[in-house]
Amino acid sequence: MGDILHDLIFDYTLRNVALGSALLGVVSGVLGSYAVLRRQGLLGDALAHAALPGICLAYLLTGSKATLVLLAGAGIAGWLGTLLLLRIVRDTALSEDAALGIVLSTFFGLGIALLTLIQQRNDANQAGLDRYLFGQAAALVSDSVVTFAILGGIALAIVALLGKEFKLLAFDPQFGATLGFPMQRLDVLLTSLLVIAVMIGLQTVGVVLMAAMVIGPGAAARQWTDRLSVMLALAALFGATAGVSGAVLSVTQSRLPTGPMIILCLTVIVVSSILFAPARGIVWDVLRQRRHRRSLTAPALVPEWEGGQS
């Protein structure tokens, strides 16, 4: 245990991986909480897939592999994907679920086509673009972590500033509109912030696992509280915990990839929250039901003071 703590502080790789993963956990936990409350969890999945062609195009156009350049491409593509998603839902009779699937798969297909196109050009410099597919937290350098911190910091600062507005957006947008808040613009802003969270996550956990990073912490935190502020704090804590423990596990054990370990740690948190959280936990529900059933079948004539329950 002491060794791990020592390494966390002094080992360059582990420190970067743990810091990057923790940052991702905090940012996606907070923004994902809003997505979960608005029943838009899978938007994170679509955004992550939609980002791939953006990454490839950014590389094709600039020839640069700098984190910020590629992430900007990812962000723009993700944003476009969301826009298209909203248009499909608005203009056609297709459900949101179908629109998600359409945007997700076609953008990703385009991304794969572009990625292979780049690989065929066979320049040595392209290596590493496909790390965005599965994420490669182990390759996080301190440069990327600083970029993450700045991006995530901006996103969290905006959430802190617009806490009240976003709360309205999450729970009662119509009421917010009657109060005169620009709900549509706030919606776009909140979704754009989610894009930032996804951008950070791509390099760490990759396209496929990003859905869990967005949904997991919020879904777990929701079980523990009915207050938004507490839920956001818990989601950040859960996200960071999953990030750090996944990073530590993967670095200290051989042959365990970081991204998937983060997701598995997160899954443990989610499942135990759903089972054991006070008040909302399923286990308590089942126990309560069993107790009630027993009290119903107990002889109704036994007076309460003789052991019957009320």
Add this chain to the structure above:
Amino acid sequence: MTMTSEVAILLTGVLAASACSLLGSFLILRRMAMMTDAISHAILPGLVAGYFLANGPNLLIGSFGAAVAAVVTVTLVEALQRTRRVDGGSAIGIVFPAMFALGTVLVSRFFADVHLDTDAILYGNIEFVNFDRLFIGDRDLGPQSLWVMGGLGVINVTFLALFYKELKLTTFDPGLAAAIGISPILIHYGLMATLSITAVGAFTAVGAILVVALVIVPAATAYLLTDRLVIMIGLSAVLGAVAAVAGYYGAVALDASVAGSIVTMTGVLFGAAYLLSPSSGVIAKARRARHNQQRFAGEMLVVHLFNHEGTPQQAAESAAGHLVTALNWSSQRATQAVSYATRRGLVIQSADRLALTDAGRVAGRQLVDR
């Protein structure tokens, strides 16, 4: 019989596309499109377990493992949804990444030195279908994937043919279905089982993302083109096949991934339907809206002139320039209305003065009485 690589790839693509998109219509109508995404990703640990059990790549055992994983995924998602602690989308988004992560961990933990290409899991390697051949004894029966895709097609067509009525009823009116003794739950699990088999079979040849795209996108495209279920199902199979052929040649021309190119092509077809569909395309809708707007403005004009005909204000009210103030119109709108009404022969304009024709008077009377 030998066949060229090109024919093998094209046939595999077309068969996979038609087999997958056959199921898409019901998934779209039941708002379960994202279950495809979940299943196609979540079968990874099953494939790995199959690889482990068979001590190497084995189509049958691998598919069996994947099918088990698919069933586990559907069951877990539904169990999670039933707890009502999370919404439906979140349940999907919690389960399939966990399964996929488990699969990836298993791969890197136990098979790091074996070739189990994780990229291929996402976008397949349809390029090489001709090299993976099916042998019975010593007889070469051709590319294995052709047999798998053909089998999937047969399974899906049979499933739809046998349970078409039940599927239709439980999709559009589950209450009625249950009332007349068709179990919506049974049909639901039947559909999920067929989808799982399809995902598993297609996955090995064309990868997870192509499966998702081929199931969802052609059916969604067909949905924009017709209101009839039978036509929608047939059309989606055709659209899938078209995307497969066009995608293949696109990939050859650009030297890009065939799977990626086919998916992109399904997207292009969807975009075309989204814009150009005569019934629900964006352009057709905009034109209809514009037409209605013009007609409404023209009718307003006729009623306006009709109401003032024979009154002392007629001269003032029938000046074309007066419409802007009288009806609170923009001048552009006024011009539109006048041009609509004159084109239909309801109004004639001489200099600045508008007058109703006989037909216009009849129309005005009808509109006022309506």
